[in-house]
Amino acid sequence: MTLISSLFKYLNVIINLVISMKKMVLIDGNNLMFRSYFATAYTGNLMKNSKGLVTNALYGFANMVNKVIKEENPSYILVAFDKGKSFRREEYKDYKAGRNETPDDLRTQMPIAREMLDAMGIKYFETDNYEADDIVGTVSKWCEVDPEWDALLVTSDHDYLQLIGDGVDIKLLQTKGFVKYNRDTFKEAYGINPPEVTDLKGLMGDSSDNIPGVPGVGEKTALKLLQEYKTLDGVYQNIDSIKGKLKEKLVDNKDLAYFSKKLATIYINVPIPFALEDCKYEGPTDKLDDFYYDLEFYSLMNSHKVKEEVHVDNEYKILDDFSKVDKERIAYYIECDKENYHLANIMGMGIYDGKNAYYVEPSKIQDFFDKTLDTIKYTFDLKKNIVLTNRFDTNTIYDVNLAAYLLNKITKDDLATLMNNDSVSVPLYHDIIKNKLDIKEIVTTKAKYIYLTHDKYIDDLNAEEMFDLYTNIEHP
Amino acid sequence: MEIKGIKCDASILKSMSVEMNKQIEEIQKSIYDLAGEEFNISSPKQLGEVLFDHLGLSHAKKTKTGYKTGEDILEKLVNEHPIIPLILEFRKLTKLNSTYLEGLTKYIMPDGKIHTIYKQTLTRTGRLSSVDPNLQNIPTRDDLGKLIRKAFLPCNTEFLSCDYSQIELRVLAHISGSKELQGAFIRGEDIHTRVAADIFNKPMSEVTKNERRTAKSVIFGIVYGISGFGLGENIGVSPKDAKKFIEKYFELYPGVKDYMDMTVKSAYDSGSVRTLFNRKRSIDELFNSNYMIRQSGERMAMNTPIQGSAADILKKAMVEIDKAFEVNNIKSDMLLQIHDELIFDVVEEEKEKVLNIVRAIMESTVKLDVPLVISQDFGTDLYETK
Numbered sequence: 001m002t003l004i005s006s007l008f009k010y011l012n013v014i015i016n017l018v019i020s021m022k023k024m025v026l027i028d029g030n031n032l033m034f035r036s037y038f039a040t041a042y043t044g045n046l047m048k049n050s051k052g053l054v055t056n057a058l059y060g061f062a063n064m065v066n067k068v069i070k071e072e073n074p075s076y077i078l079v080a081f082d083k084g085k086s087f088r089r090e091e092y093k094d095y096k097a098g099r100n101e102t103p104d105d106l107r108t109q110m111p112i113a114r115e116m117l118d119a120m121g122i123k124y125f126e127t128d129n130y131e132a133d134d135i136v137g138t139v140s141k142w143c144e145v146d147p148e149w150d151a152l153l154v155t156s157d158h159d160y161l162q163l164i165g166d167g168v169d170i171k172l173l174q175t176k177g178f179v180k181y182n183r184d185t186f187k188e189a190y191g192i193n194p195p196e197v198t199d200l201k202g203l204m205g206d207s208s209d210n211i212p213g214v215p216g217v218g219e220k221t222a223l224k225l226l227q228e229y230k231t232l233d234g235v236y237q238n239i240d241s242i243k244g245k246l247k248e249k250l251v252d253n254k255d256l257a258y259f260s261k262k263l264a265t266i267y268i269n270v271p272i273p274f275a276l277e278d279c280k281y282e283g284p285t286d287k288l289d290d291f292y293y294d295l296e297f298y299s300l301m302n303s304h305k306v307k308e309e310v311h312v313d314n315e316y317k318i319l320d321d322f323s324k325v326d327k328e329r330i331a332y333y334i335e336c337d338k339e340n341y342h343l344a345n346i347m348g349m350g351i352y353d354g355k356n357a358y359y360v361e362p363s364k365i366q367d368f369f370d371k372t373l374d375t376i377k378y379t380f381d382l383k384k385n386i387v388l389t390n391r392f393d394t395n396t397i398y399d400v401n402l403a404a405y406l407l408n409k410i411t412k413d414d415l416a417t418l419m420n421n422d423s424v425s426v427p428l429y430h431d432i433i434k435n436k437l438d439i440k441e442i443v444t445t446k447a448k449y450i451y452l453t454h455d456k457y458i459d460d461l462n463a464e465e466m467f468d469l470y471t472n473i474e475h476p
Numbered sequence: 477m478e479i480k481g482i483k484c485d486a487s488i489l490k491s492m493s494v495e496m497n498k499q500i501e502e503i504q505k506s507i508y509d510l511a512g513e514e515f516n517i518s519s520p521k522q523l524g525e526v527l528f529d530h531l532g533l534s535h536a537k538k539t540k541t542g543y544k545t546g547e548d549i550l551e552k553l554v555n556e557h558p559i560i561p562l563i564l565e566f567r568k569l570t571k572l573n574s575t576y577l578e579g580l581t582k583y584i585m586p587d588g589k590i591h592t593i594y595k596q597t598l599t600r601t602g603r604l605s606s607v608d609p610n611l612q613n614i615p616t617r618d619d620l621g622k623l624i625r626k627a628f629l630p631c632n633t634e635f636l637s638c639d640y641s642q643i644e645l646r647v648l649a650h651i652s653g654s655k656e657l658q659g660a661f662i663r664g665e666d667i668h669t670r671v672a673a674d675i676f677n678k679p680m681s682e683v684t685k686n687e688r689r690t691a692k693s694v695i696f697g698i699v700y701g702i703s704g705f706g707l708g709e710n711i712g713v714s715p716k717d718a719k720k721f722i723e724k725y726f727e728l729y730p731g732v733k734d735y736m737d738m739t740v741k742s743a744y745d746s747g748s749v750r751t752l753f754n755r756k757r758s759i760d761e762l763f764n765s766n767y768m769i770r771q772s773g774e775r776m777a778m779n780t781p782i783q784g785s786a787a788d789i790l791k792k793a794m795v796e797i798d799k800a801f802e803v804n805n806i807k808s809d810m811l812l813q814i815h816d817e818l819i820f821d822v823v824e825e826e827k828e829k830v831l832n833i834v835r836a837i838m839e840s841t842v843k844l845d846v847p848l849v850i851s852q853d854f855g856t857d858l859y860e861t862k
Contacts, residue, residue, distance in 0.1 A: 045760055104765040340608050342478070342591045383596065387479055405597035408748075408758045413597070469753050473788060474596070476795040 021150045021167075024143055024279060025074040026136045027065070028155035029081040029124060033113055035156055035173065036060025037106045046105060049296040054105045059297055061113055065120065066300070068154055068171075069281075077281040079117055080135035081110075081126035088131075088263055095263065096209050112295075119291040123279045130270050133159055137266035140168045142276055149276060159209070161186065162197035162266060191227045199232040202261025213260045214253040221246065232261055298420045318440075319351070319358035319368070329354070331378040331451035333415065334365070334385050335432070335439050341384045350443030352451045357444040369394050378450050380415045382475075400450050402474045403457040406466045415446050424449055480809050480821075481589030482611070486581050488627040493577040496569055503566045510559040517566055520545045533557055569620075576614065576624045583609045594813065600776070602755045602784040604791075604813055612814045614858075628858035632808060633824040635861040638834050639817035641849045642667055643786045644699055650844040651752070651781060654731025661846035668692040674728045675721060694721045698732065699782055701775030736778050743777035751784035752842070753792070789848075790816065793841045800833050819861070827854070 037057035040047065047056035069077070088095045117124045125135055136153060143151035144165040153160050156173035161181070164170055169182045186194055203222035205213020213222075225242075229235045236254060239247060250257070292301045330353040338344035349360040349368075360368055369391060378398040379385055386392060404411050404418055411418055414429045426445055427437055461467045508514045511531065515522045523545045527533050533556055547567070553560045583590050595605045606612040614628075615621025628635075640646075645667055649657040660670045665680070672691035673680040683691075690711050697707040708718035726733040743749050748758040757780045761773030790813065797810060797818070808830050812819040818838075822830050831852065838850050855861030 046764065048760075340593060342585065342593070383478070383594075390479070401597055406755065408756060411597055413595075464756055465754050466756060469755055469788070473753060473791050473795060476798070 023074045024076040024151045026153050027079045028132045029079040030132050031155045031157050032061050032064050033057050055295050057109045076279040077122050078279045079124040080132035082131045083126040084128040086131050087129045094210050119288040121285045134267040134270045137268045138270040141268045144168050162194050164194035198261045198265045201264030202232050202257045211260045211263045214257050216249050298423050317358050319360045327375050329376040331447045333443050333446040335443050341387050346388055348439050350447040352447040357448050359440045359444055378454050407460055419449050481591040482811050483629045483631050484584050484590045485627045486584050489577050489581050496573045500569050507562050601780050602787040625858035630821045632821045635855050636820040636822045637861045638850050638852045641851050643816050644782050646846045647785045648782050649846045652731045652735030654729050656729050658846050675724050701778045740774050740777050749777050749780050751781050751788050753788040755784050789842050793838045796837045
């Protein structure tokens, strides 16, 4: 018999090598949208697009989903949503009673999240009276029983821990970062097996879902009991070995404990009208960029869409001969290598004179300003440039940073923010420094932007009657 | 100003730090004695355990992460156990030490100066902020914290500080058109005593220090739009009593109430408010479905025109002073801006001249319905200055 069993083992290994595991990522859509919404709602300043549509949760959601795709590289994805009133509410009308109502600003974004998933090429599912948990639970069980499939659950909801199983892992999102558990690491961390999470909730309850549990029994006590007796049944079979007040509480609340366990148990038989294979993920559709464009998530777009007024192509030349430059007016942008410019070194400068863009090396910058004393200049963050060049005579009469500030635009000390919001794509300063990008094209594009948008900003300042404020108070 | 920088003596900071560390160690020892054990006082978790589990003091809420040990909680327990005031002192000293003594030292550049960066595009009101390091929040009131100012020294002869007295209240008096408020300023009265006298219904000469302090809090509370609850917390009375103060104030100064109401209404209509120099601030919070957020939007609507106008005025003065210095060939330097105050590094021979130029400009850069009053002081280091 040993020969046959080792042959089987050998075959198993071959089979496992030949069948590549299908990796399914299961995402709790409601959980991610809520997290994303509340992550940025506290400031009171909700992200909106220019049509007034609130988009903060969608932005975070898109980023979170993209991150999961990048980190996990799944070939199958399913996002689950809640729909209608949970069946648990019918059994227990106080289920999730303590929760505040979903804010309107979040509610309006929910249907759009589904549209966005369509554009992203990701399958989603929702069905009346079931929560996202139940859908994920059902599908994860399919993966568990099928050796071909592996599943990864993505959520911050601890209830999902009960679904961990053979080939079913969880990526539990936390305030910062995440923690991954499989069956073994979970047992190590909690001392109980994943299915016993329901027994745990049966004992200790769950305040966020308003599941009662046994009054007076918290996580510590509950874990101790389960580590000893394994399940709720085990506890009650051995109730006489338990002493004192604890025994009293358990006995008095036996029905409550079992009821709580039931409430906490994720349903795994939701009727689902499709198969695992239908969740194949093949990348975003070609409608995604348009979708992002409408929401004004420019930084997520792959190609840049450029508005008519600001057509910026990225050609430039290296500046060697100053006489070539149009002497009447130019825009310049200086990039330095640290945020605190008192300590920084100049990395390079881009200039644009209305016709051509030029890149100026650091060593040539002082010379350039010496030879262009009379030229009117525009820039971004004049104060920084004064410190960097240590000169006050650059004849700079316009600073787009100040203009944008007065117009209540968000600048964050980085011209890229303004430009990206104006649909001109350019990397953020942090990316430049972090990834050591070549700045020649970047600084010349920035200089071009400053030049071309000058008239519009001045018009806007005048329209808002803040031109005097700019000229007489802010700029000097 | 940034390029000039302000001289800061590292050795003074260092010796203060050494002193302070000694004090901190002593307090730490006393705390350990009283607690009967050693623990990490800076860890809220451990502190909570010691105070509420071991010493059995009455505690407030227990959160997921442990007991709350914030200053407000400890303040309430001050009389329950001698360890509490020591812990508050410990926290204060460690904060002073790390934020200012050690914190400032690392910003002193090779030229012996600190070069801050003034952010001109950060705040929503139009005020400047100072970062890396923040020179706008060096302690001025606290006896111990004030000593840090001794480390800041002039490069010329001495410092001159010129400060707008109650500029925000004067701006409020002007914008609101409240005749009563304006009257107080025009008559040159001490505004807080005046308001105290009105609220407590007694002649100005009989107002006590406490009453004046209360009136001051009420006034500032109104300028910042705080609620009865917030004010109550500030001055230690019930929210109901605090609300009564606010109502009495509005009764006596109806111009102010009308102005506040009008401003909020106009903010809802246009989605924004303006300062005296037309600086615009959009307030999206007003259109949020969340009540609390809308309330905070209303506070911004009331406060921004006041704070923003004050910021505009000071910026305008700075621009004019700079020009005047150039025209008059002044060698003294304008060094720091601390919200309503300007600090100059003055050359001996120019003392009179600089003072006159600065005062004249600050007082007259804008003509309001009430006078703008400047207070000034000279000093050999920043501690001696005001």
